[in-house]
Amino acid sequence: MANRIVKVFPRFERFWHWTQMALIFTLIFTGFGLNGLHGLIGFKIAVMLHTLAALVLLGVWLFATFWLFTTGTWKQFLPRADGMFEVARFYAWGVFRGEDHPYRKLFWRKHNPLQAATYFVLKWMIFPAIWSTGLVYLTYNFWEPLPNAVFWLEIVANLHLLAAYVIVSFVIIHVYLLTVGHGFREHVKPMVTGFDEIDLTPEQEAYLEQNEPWRLKH
Amino acid sequence: MRRLASIVWLVLGLGVWLGLAGNGLAQDETGATPPPDRVTAPNTSTADHSKFEILQQSFASGPEVTAACLSCHTEADDQFMHTIHFQWEYESSAGQMLGKKNVLNAFCGNVAGNEPRCTSCHAGYGWDNMNQPPPAQSTAVDCLACHDRSGQYTKLADAAGHPPLEPVKAGAMTITGQPAWAVDLAKAAQSVGQPGRDNCGNCHFYGGGGDNVKHGDLSSVLYEPPLAVDVHMSPEGENFTCSTCHVSDQHEWAGSRYDVHASDPTGTGKPGARRDLATCESCHSNDPHPSTLIGMKLNDHVDVVACQTCHIPEFARGGVATKTMWDWSTAGRLSPEGKPMHEENYIQSDGTALHTYLSTKGDFEWGEDVVPHYAWFDGQVEYTTGDQTIDPEKVVEVNRIHGARDDGKSRIWPFKLMEGRQAYDAGFDKLAYSHVWGPTTDTAFWTNFDWSRAIEAGMKAAGSEYSGDYGFVDTHMYWPITHMVAPASDAVACAECHAQDARLAGLAGIYMPGTETMSWVGILGRLMVLAVILGVLGHGLLRLVTRRKGGSHHG
Numbered sequence: 001m002a003n004r005i006v007k008v009f010p011r012f013e014r015f016w017h018w019t020q021m022a023l024i025f026t027l028i029f030t031g032f033g034l035n036g037l038h039g040l041i042g043f044k045i046a047v048m049l050h051t052l053a054a055l056v057l058l059g060v061w062l063f064a065t066f067w068l069f070t071t072g073t074w075k076q077f078l079p080r081a082d083g084m085f086e087v088a089r090f091y092a093w094g095v096f097r098g099e100d101h102p103y104r105k106l107f108w109r110k111h112n113p114l115q116a117a118t119y120f121v122l123k124w125m126i127f128p129a130i131w132s133t134g135l136v137y138l139t140y141n142f143w144e145p146l147p148n149a150v151f152w153l154e155i156v157a158n159l160h161l162l163a164a165y166v167i168v169s170f171v172i173i174h175v176y177l178l179t180v181g182h183g184f185r186e187h188v189k190p191m192v193t194g195f196d197e198i199d200l201t202p203e204q205e206a207y208l209e210q211n212e213p214w215r216l217k218h
Numbered sequence: 219m220r221r222l223a224s225i226v227w228l229v230l231g232l233g234v235w236l237g238l239a240g241n242g243l244a245q246d247e248t249g250a251t252p253p254p255d256r257v258t259a260p261n262t263s264t265a266d267h268s269k270f271e272i273l274q275q276s277f278a279s280g281p282e283v284t285a286a287c288l289s290c291h292t293e294a295d296d297q298f299m300h301t302i303h304f305q306w307e308y309e310s311s312a313g314q315m316l317g318k319k320n321v322l323n324a325f326c327g328n329v330a331g332n333e334p335r336c337t338s339c340h341a342g343y344g345w346d347n348m349n350q351p352p353p354a355q356s357t358a359v360d361c362l363a364c365h366d367r368s369g370q371y372t373k374l375a376d377a378a379g380h381p382p383l384e385p386v387k388a389g390a391m392t393i394t395g396q397p398a399w400a401v402d403l404a405k406a407a408q409s410v411g412q413p414g415r416d417n418c419g420n421c422h423f424y425g426g427g428g429d430n431v432k433h434g435d436l437s438s439v440l441y442e443p444p445l446a447v448d449v450h451m452s453p454e455g456e457n458f459t460c461s462t463c464h465v466s467d468q469h470e471w472a473g474s475r476y477d478v479h480a481s482d483p484t485g486t487g488k489p490g491a492r493r494d495l496a497t498c499e500s501c502h503s504n505d506p507h508p509s510t511l512i513g514m515k516l517n518d519h520v521d522v523v524a525c526q527t528c529h530i531p532e533f534a535r536g537g538v539a540t541k542t543m544w545d546w547s548t549a550g551r552l553s554p555e556g557k558p559m560h561e562e563n564y565i566q567s568d569g570t571a572l573h574t575y576l577s578t579k580g581d582f583e584w585g586e587d588v589v590p591h592y593a594w595f596d597g598q599v600e601y602t603t604g605d606q607t608i609d610p611e612k613v614v615e616v617n618r619i620h621g622a623r624d625d626g627k628s629r630i631w632p633f634k635l636m637e638g639r640q641a642y643d644a645g646f647d648k649l650a651y652s653h654v655w656g657p658t659t660d661t662a663f664w665t666n667f668d669w670s671r672a673i674e675a676g677m678k679a680a681g682s683e684y685s686g687d688y689g690f691v692d693t694h695m696y697w698p699i700t701h702m703v704a705p706a707s708d709a710v711a712c713a714e715c716h717a718q719d720a721r722l723a724g725l726a727g728i729y730m731p732g733t734e735t736m737s738w739v740g741i742l743g744r745l746m747v748l749a750v751i752l753g754v755l756g757h758g759l760l761r762l763v764t765r766r767k768g769g770s771h772h773g
Contacts, residue, residue, distance in 0.1 A: 036718055036735035043712035043732065048511050091757075096764040141518045150623065154729040158739040165743025169750040176754040180761075 002205050005217035006198040008110050009191055013073070016064045017191055023057040024167065026050075031164055054134055061127070076110060079120040084113040091180070101181050104199050118170070126166050133160035249386030250397035252370035256442050257453040258414045259462075261367070268408035277403035280343050280381055281357035286407060288356055295356035297469040303341045304352055304359065308476045314601060316476050319348055321601050322649045324544060324616050324638030324695035325426035328604075331653035331679030334378040338393050339421040346378045349681060361410070364417045368409035371401050372420065376655070394424050394438075415441055415451060418460040427579075430534060431541045434588060434634035435701040439536030447536035448702050463496040472496040475698055480524065480597035480621065481629050498525040522728075524595070524629040526700050528710040532587040533634060533699050537568045539584040545639040547690035549580035550667040558667075578654070578664040580639075590632030590699050592722055594621035599696075604682050607647050608691065614642075614649070616695040623727025630725065631698055638693040641673055645685020649693075651676035 009017075030050040033041040041049075068074040086102040091114075094102070103112035111119065136143075136156050143149060178187040190196035195217055200208070208215050267273055272286045288295055302308050306329070307317035318336070322328050329336040330348040337345045341360050345352045352358065360379055362371045374382050375391040375398075382390055382398035390398035423429060423438050430437030439447055445454040450463070464473045473479075473496035482497035485504040498506070504520060507513035519528075534540040553559045558577035564584045565571055575581050598620035608614045616638070621628030641650040653675035656662030663672035669688060677684035715721045716732035723733070734740070 034731050036732045043716050047515055051511055096760055150727060150729050162739050165746055168747050172750050
C-alpha cells in the first residue's frame, strides 16, 4: 500500500457538491422565511427563489444520478457495516484521547463507513422525502379537487418541514465533523482541488501511473 | 375730486347692493347652483337629442319628459318597469322576497313608513306607499335619473322621486344632500345619453343617508377617482362608467348584491362582451396573471380567492369615510332645552367633521381605508327578514353570507362588516320596522323622538304584527366589496395573509404556508436542531478540554 495524493473528486463531482450546497442554503433560508421563522426576506421573492432553487436542484440531482450510475461511482455510497463500530467509537471516545481516525481512505471507498451510511440515508430517504413532498406541495392545485385536500396539504407541508429540519441538522453535523481530525481547511480542500490522500494498492498505483497519470500528484 | 369720489362710491355701492339682491332673488327662485362639470366618458351616440323637436319645449314635470321620451322609445317603459331599479323587489334563488321594498338593514332600517324620503331615489315618480307596487302608468318611469347628461338633473330628498323645480322651497335638499336648485328639464331632456358615473352615483354613492355611508366601496370619490382609488373608473385609468362593467340588456343590469356571481368559471367566454354578468373574469379571464413563476402561483389562488380580496386592499379610500357602526339605541337624547343634538367627533382625512351622534339617529363610528372582513362566499345572501324569529341574546346577522371551503364554488371574498344596534320586537323576537321620517306626523321618530310610537307606526306601515314591546339588539350586516380596485402595485402583498394572525386568521377550511410556524412539527424540528447544536458544542468543548490535557493528536 502506498499513500498517494490522488484526484478523487473529478470536476463534475465538485461542481455537484458546491451547487448543491448553495442551493440547499438558498432553500433553507427562503424555506424558513416562508414558514414564518424569520422575516429577512419578502414572501413573494422567497416563493420565487425557493421554487427556482428547488427546480434547479432537482435538475442537478437528475444529472448527478445519471453520472453516479454511468461512472460506477454509486458504489462509493453503498453502506457497509465493516468498520462502522470503529468509526463510531472514534467519534465517541478516541477523538478525545488523541487517537488517529481509524478509517483509511481507499480508491474505491473514499467515505468512511459512518459517512457512507449517512449519505445513503440522506440520498435514499431524506432528499426524496423533501423533494417528493415539495413537488406535491408545489402542485397542490392539480390535486386540490380530491376529498380532504386541505387536510392532506397540511400533512404534506408538515412532512416537508420535518425533512427540512432533518437536513438542517445534517448540515450542522456535516460542517462540524470537518473540524475533527486533520482540521477544517484540510477537510474542505479535497472538495476544492479534487485531490486527497488515498491508500493505493500497487496494482492501482501501477494502473493509474500507466493509464490515468493526471490523477496522481508527483 | 371729492365729488367724483363720492359718485364712484355711490355707483359701486349700488352695484354691490343690486348684485347681492339679485343673487338673493335668484336663490329664492332657482335655489343653489348645480354641481360643476366632471370628466365623463365621451358621447358616441348617433343621435343629438337637442335637435329633436319634441324635446324643445318647457316641461312642467318629470313625467312630462318621460312622455316625450316614450314617443320614440316605445318599449323603454315596459322594459324598465320589470327591473329591480323600478320594482325594488328581488326573489332570491332560495325563494326569499328581497329588495329595498322588503328587507331590513342596519342603516335607516326600512323603507315602509318612510316612503317619500326613501323613494326619493326610486328611478320613478310618485311611489309613496310600499304596500302598493310602484305606480303603473308609463310616465312614472324616471328616464332622466339615469340618462340626463347635463349634470344638473337631480331629485328632491323627500318628494318620492320628483326633481326640484322652480320655485324651489327654502331649505329643500337634493338626494346627494346638497341645497336644491331648480332643474331645467328641457336642458336635461335634450342632453340625454348613456348613463355616466354621476347618474348611478347620485343614488348609489349616497345610500344610507350620506356619502359612502352604506357600501364603503361606493362614494363620491368615484365621480372622478384618482388612479390609486379605482383603476377602472379613474379618468387617468380606463375612465369606465358603471355600465362598462354592469352591462345591460333591455334595461336589466348585471351585478347586484342580491345576486352575486362569487365565481365565474366561464371567464371571458366567446368574443364580444358578455351581457349577462359583471365579473372581473369576464374581461380578465380565469388566469389573469402573467405566465411568470409568481404569476402562475397567483393564478393558483384564483379558484379560492376572489380577485377583489387581493386587489381591493382597503375600502373607503380616497378621502370619504364609511359608516362602520350605527347604534340606534342611544337616539332620542335631547339637549337640556329639549332640542335635538349633534356631535361631530370624527374628522375625515379631507378635514370634514362627520356626525358621531345625532338625536335622530344615535351614535355612529366611521372608518377610512378600512381592511375588509373576509368570508367564504358562494354568491348567496340570506336575509333576516321581518318575519323571522331572532335570538336577541346573540348578535343578529341582518344578512348571512353563504359559502364554505368545500362546496366547490365558494371563494374568499372581502366584505364591509357593518355593526349595528337596532330596534326589535321584544315580544315576538323579530326585527322591528320603524317610522322615522315624517315632518308632520306625531309618530315619526325624527320628529317626536318616541320609539314606542315610531315602531308601532313602522310595524303598521310594513304590515307586520307588533307585540307592543321593543328593545335593541346588536346586529351585523355584510356588504360585498367589489369597487375601488387598486393598481396592481397596491394589491395585498403575500405576507398580509401568509403570516401569523394575518388577514385571513380564523377563516375555516384553509391551510396557508407561513401562518403556523409553531405547529408541532415546527416545535419538534426546533428541538431537534437545538439538540444537534448542543451535541456538537458539547463534543467540540470536550475535544478542546481533552486536547489541553495533553492528549496526542494530529498536527
